[in-house]
Amino acid sequence: MEDLWIKFGQTVISGLLLGGMYSLIAMGMTLIMGVMKIINLAHGALVMVGMYVTYVCSKNFGIDPYIGMFIAMPVLFLLGCLIQKYMINRLVEQDSILPENQVLLTVGIMLVLTEGIRLFFKSDYRSVATSYSSDTVFLGAMSISVPLVIGFIITIIFTLLLHLFLTKTDLGMSIRATAQDRDAAVYMGINASKITMITFGLGAALAAAGGSLLLPLFYLFPDIGHLFTAKSFIITILGGLGSVWGAAIGGLILGLSESLGATYISMGYKDVVGLVIFLLVLLFLPGGLRSLVKR
């Protein structure tokens, strides 16, 4: 009986910890979707590129992944800005039959990023080895992996910083204003094109941060991006577009449901659980969890 409870507790806690890190990635997506109103199918690929940057730092230069992420973030910020300015932004005025042109361009970008990385690193599975990768801490009778705990703590710090940035700084408020009413933001003197570019960069940097935190926990290969694209969609739709706290809660819920699904249903079906939640939210709760709070 007690064993069952320990197993349950361990499942819940590791699910929540992992979900926290997912939510960091999803915050990047929710910011981009909030400001640009497009589905970014390259988001997972940005995560993946960020992971490779951190991986190279660790493998070739011996930089600890938790330090390496601070190199990956600015690199991805720059990459995101360039992609937005020179590729996606060019389609804004284009008259095409399918309005999904921008989405399809993100698919193209995803292909380029994934295959570009594959060219250099092949499809091999890689992992970083740190002294603490396989360490665990004990919480009562439950054992929790150390990278999960560190990653989660860093996530909390980042979430708080992001929250402060968005509510207390002019740049952050400009981002929110642009997301909520682009024209009105321009009336107030905000350079909405520049803000859009910065937001995409910021979203990419957050993707890199989340990816780097997950690096000690996942095998790295070029196609891992798809996994994160899917997860961040689920979280973004779950939490509501453009909402940082929505993404935080959504991430926790996804992590938890995956973890419970894996333990109690089967490993194979755990992703189905997330997708089904995703569909249910799309259909029955179009504003995400945030719309519940508002009611």
Added chain:
Amino acid sequence: MLKVTDIDVSYKDVQVLWDISFEVKQGEFVAILGANGAGKTTTLNAISGMLNIKKGKIEFLGKDITQIPGYKIAELGIIHVPEGRRLFPEMTVRENLEVGSLFPEAKSKRKETIKKIFEQFPILEEKQNKEAGTLSGGQQQMLALGRGLMALPKLLIMDEPSLGLAPVLCKQIFDNIKEINKDGVTVLQVEQNVVQTLQMCDRAYVLENGRVSLHGTGEELLNDEHIKEAYLGI
């Protein structure tokens, strides 16, 4: 202060304005009147740099601003309070005000300006931590006005401030705008509430089908039979 000379404006491939010319002098209260679809809002958007101007010239304080992008217009001191208020619905009242003051000068005086605005609109102080989307129509218009004032505008452009407001609230907003004008801010206003607008403005221009059809002082136009005809067809 603001001088518009012979501008033509098109939306995509459709021309909306022809040869619009008018002038707003320092400290004046000027109104633009006209029916739905006459081109009033387009005229205002042309001034605030949201549209491509094909022909003509817009000058502000002697400087040619015809081709300056929208976000730079605000910094020059032209603040546009758009039709339908266009607040940032998920930001608090205070945050909305803060977003109004992003330029160095306005930012340095942010605290004082907010204080002044709270004095003028006590209800905004009371609700400063509420999301703008939860305010009533009248309160939203006050906030839109306040947000505009945060930038310390030289020229305030008001687009249909009375839209959707009950008569009592309408009057209150008009009083507020008049007061702001008396404090030295030049005002250019588009309104459908003809008489009240004519009573409080110095001069007015009437637009019909994308052209200026009439202009004069408020008093002159109040007594002009054409106004009544244009609006009521009698």
Added chain:
Amino acid sequence: MSIFEAKNITKKFGGLTAVNDLSFQVEQGEIFGIIGPNGSGKTTVFNMVSRFYPLTSGEIYFKDKRIDTLPAHKICKIGIGRTFQVVKPLRRMTVLENVMAGAFLRTGSIGKSRHKAEEIINFCNLDKYMHREAKGLPIPLRKRLEIARSLATEPELLLLDETCAGLNPKESEAAIELIRRIRDAGVTIIIIEHIMKVMMGISDRILAINFGKEIAMGKPQEVANHPEVIKAYLGDAYAKSN
């Protein structure tokens, strides 16, 4: 005989009441105008009638049959056509194809639908633009195209939303002439317009609303001289001074 009746219809969006307990009847063969200032709820009335919005309360009857429970696409089938204030052309289809899309409601045959569409395009004086894509048309022609497209569905009642807004006097006159001819062809018309001038000439009866409520109803002259209407359009002072 009244062909259409709205009974105490109300529409609320959250806390805002856009249309408040409004009732009116439209007689067979008349042109019935609805006027009111910006934001007074005119278009909401149309969206309720054409079932784009569900009613908060009230009932709508067409030819003595209750219609406020039908799905939106059935409204056209039973004989009520509409246009939109912000025109919605089928942008990448030609004028002919736009009107054919309407004509297909009553036929499955390409030939018949094409024949009917050509007839209506001629009726609406759009024949010169028959093979132009809708996205390149200027506003006055787009408005006319929308009327043509709706006529192709063979409506008995046509709802026109701000057909003359943004038109110059000459274009406006041409539009009015077209509306008259449509009525003469036996179609009952409800028309929304912000500009009263337009309505004065063509409406048989006018309903004036403000804040979603009726403020006056009757013959155009009566409505135009009604103090509440003058107040709504020009403001308090005008009503008193005149």
Added chain:
Amino acid sequence: MLNKNILMTIAFALAAIILPVFIKAPYHMHILILIIIWAIIGTSWNLLSGYAGQVSFGHAAFFGVGAYSAGILTLHYSLSPWWGLLLGPVMSMLVALPIGAIAFRLRGPYFALATLALGEIFRLLFLNMTNFTAGAKGILIMPAITSKVFYYYAGLGMLALTLLATYMIVHSKIGYYLVSIREDQDAATSLGIPTTLYKNLALLPSAFFTGLAGAFYMNYVAFIDPNIVFSLTNISIMVILVVMLGGVATTWGPTIGAALYIIMGELFRTTLGPANVLMFGVLVCLIIMFLPNGIAGELDIFKRFRQRKKAGLSGGV
């Protein structure tokens, strides 16, 4: 003009029929067969997404169900996988019904996301229902026929059927209604078009022919596993790119796109080695940025313009 179109079509058809006389190498035949399979999927996707404007990110569900219908017939019932050509399309239509019921409640990007999720759910289900589908191990069959020429003609027949069926749908009342829904759903509703019904009228044939392609694929390649035939990137998203490449909402666009995709893929593979998919990605980006309506779509503008003046029927419908 119309005659010229018919003549061109006949010329193409004849060329396709006599092609095996000149192309003998199995490798080249293999490429042609792959082009045909992709042309069928692309043409089907184009009906739903190009003409009706409902951009599906989940067409792999139909392809996979078609393929597995054929595979499971052999695996569990020892029937010839050729029966799958009958069962596969029907099964695909059957799964299309619930997929449509869910996804058509949503519009635009939300529709796209829902189809994406549904497609992935199918992949995961087929991966995990190991008793029924053999899971990740996949299904391997021993094909009774090995002649590439046979597969070429069989595929060509199916492609012709798909093209003809979609052409007839698009040039009927249904086609007009589908394009109306794509251009403006509210306007379509105001014209009395039951939009959900007509979206289904695009979805069902689209699923049917995609399922047919899947069943044919099983017969030809003789091995499937869920990660191949239900693949999000290699099927669902690739079909979008194929049609974008060729031309959205055009009759021949998907076929042109399929030919370009496969031929370029092979060319890049042989000349660039591992960088081939990268080059493809770059090309996709360039095409979306500079030829937003695809190759046939952009050419079509000139064609349509001339056609309009004479016959007045546009290529848009």
